[in-house]
Amino acid sequence: MSQFVENPAHLSKFRLKSDLVAHDVALPPSKSKKEVYVGLHLQHIGQKNAVDFSSDEEDQVQDVSDKEEDTEMPDPSGLTDDDLKAALLELGVKAGPIVASTRALYEKKLRKLLQSNGHGCLNGVEKGVLYSDSEEEEENGEEEDKELGSEGEKEETVKQSDQAQQGSSQFPSGSQSVMPDGESSMSSQAFSITRMVEEMESRRSLSTSSDTEIELNGSNVQKHWSRSNRLDMPIVDTMKNQSLYYTPKASPYKWKMKLTQEPVKDTFKDMFPNTDATTTGIYATRRRPIKGAAGRPVQYAYPDTPVSPTTLEKREVERRLVPIQIQILVFLIVMCLLYLIYVCVEDNSFGPSVALLDSLYQGSDSEEGLLLQAETQDVPALSGQE
Amino acid sequence: MSSTSQKHRDFVAEPMGEKPVMALAGIGEVLGKRLEEKGFDKAYVVLGQFLVLKKDEELFRDWLKDTCGANVKQQGDCYGCLKEWCDAFL
Numbered sequence: 001m002s003q004f005v006e007n008p009a010h011l012s013k014f015r016l017k018s019d020l021v022a023h024d025v026a027l028p029p030s031k032s033k034k035e036v037y038v039g040l041h042l043q044h045i046g047q048k049n050a051v052d053f054s055s056d057e058e059d060q061v062q063d064v065s066d067k068e069e070d071t072e073m074p075d076p077s078g079l080t081d082d083d084l085k086a087a088l089l090e091l092g093v094k095a096g097p098i099v100a101s102t103r104a105l106y107e108k109k110l111r112k113l114l115q116s117n118g119h120g121c122l123n124g125v126e127k128g129v130l131y132s133d134s135e136e137e138e139e140n141g142e143e144e145d146k147e148l149g150s151e152g153e154k155e156e157t158v159k160q161s162d163q164a165q166q167g168s169s170q171f172p173s174g175s176q177s178v179m180p181d182g183e184s185s186m187s188s189q190a191f192s193i194t195r196m197v198e199e200m201e202s203r204r205s206l207s208t209s210s211d212t213e214i215e216l217n218g219s220n221v222q223k224h225w226s227r228s229n230r231l232d233m234p235i236v237d238t239m240k241n242q243s244l245y246y247t248p249k250a251s252p253y254k255w256k257m258k259l260t261q262e263p264v265k266d267t268f269k270d271m272f273p274n275t276d277a278t279t280t281g282i283y284a285t286r287r288r289p290i291k292g293a294a295g296r297p298v299q300y301a302y303p304d305t306p307v308s309p310t311t312l313e314k315r316e317v318e319r320r321l322v323p324i325q326i327q328i329l330v331f332l333i334v335m336c337l338l339y340l341i342y343v344c345v346e347d348n349s350f351g352p353s354v355a356l357l358d359s360l361y362q363g364s365d366s367e368e369g370l371l372l373q374a375e376t377q378d379v380p381a382l383s384g385q386e
Numbered sequence: 387m388s389s390t391s392q393k394h395r396d397f398v399a400e401p402m403g404e405k406p407v408m409a410l411a412g413i414g415e416v417l418g419k420r421l422e423e424k425g426f427d428k429a430y431v432v433l434g435q436f437l438v439l440k441k442d443e444e445l446f447r448d449w450l451k452d453t454c455g456a457n458v459k460q461q462g463d464c465y466g467c468l469k470e471w472c473d474a475f476l
Contacts, residue, residue, distance in 0.1 A: 096440035104452070105445050280393040280411060280463070287389060311392075 014075050016041050076107035076114075084110060091117070394463065397429075398470045405429045412456065412463025420454035436468045443469075 016037035025044045081098040088095045091113045394411035408418035439445040447461040
């Protein structure tokens, strides 16, 4: 990319920015003036004055393509909140408030939309620019293996797999029929793709690191995609064959859009590698029981699904607890009654005991009858004692 | 109707009040910790983010993925849980 930078001051601000990113230079604040970028560019990348005169024409072509990009505002992070909102509106997205927490998301969305637009607009320019030898290919490893059969649309899938390989082994910078001139237009894509690929890399490094010798053609790329995608996207294998020709950024969204209609199949597949994270008791096998199947009566209107054995036990215990309390209460009442009776009997005073007994036993009309009976009994008892 | 988890039903049954972020469907211990580290320590803070994103599914899913690394299923559970809660109480 940089060998065609003859005079940074002639480049667009966006181009300078992407060059800096490609060379791992820390970017100045997004609203800095162009001179800052030019200074940094000169400082780190240096000025190569007319190394290849023959590349002048191509250089101009690059600038033209840059200017074409600039009209689309391809640098979401350099926009103000209002500009970002306006840009999204132009592309048909009605954005909500752009605050600190939402800004990153809207930038990502804008980039994705620009990429999908950029593919349509800039492919002609890219293919028009012919390949030539490139000197500084190490840093731009993502674009190195384009020769291996991918151009234009496929370049990003190649970049993706290349980035993974880059982590393990660096590619030789020789023998490429790369289109470095297309880098200017692809730098915008590279800018976002590098970020994406970094994310993918970080996830891959966590899961698998055995992708050292991936060939870009055929099944290996598919496997690569399957591994990387299984991390966070439930994608059926058959879809990946088609996905090779999509941009990695656009395709996940497309897949997600398609998959929203089929949550069952995909979540099922997705759950297996991710059972560790979910502790909500959701099990793939437990679904709504079929009516009367296997002798299971239909008990509840709700599907009787994700109930672990422990919760079942708890519920049963709870059902029993209430009766137990009632039983205890009844027992205590009976005990009190018996204690009172015992105390009264011990006193050997039948008057109060009889009164107590009467008050305890009866509240009905027969109370008088009992009193009479008690009195008659008392009299012979008292007389007996005497 | 797709099957909902008990956690989902529990969350949607009442106003969330001061429930922790782990009470959300799809958010377990690991994800809950990550969210808390980012400052989303209560469910209502995540609700706030959900509302600021205008209840847009795609944006909210992306945000969840970026913030705590939720997979698609977890994203979907959380989104569905919040959406239903909003339908009921908001």
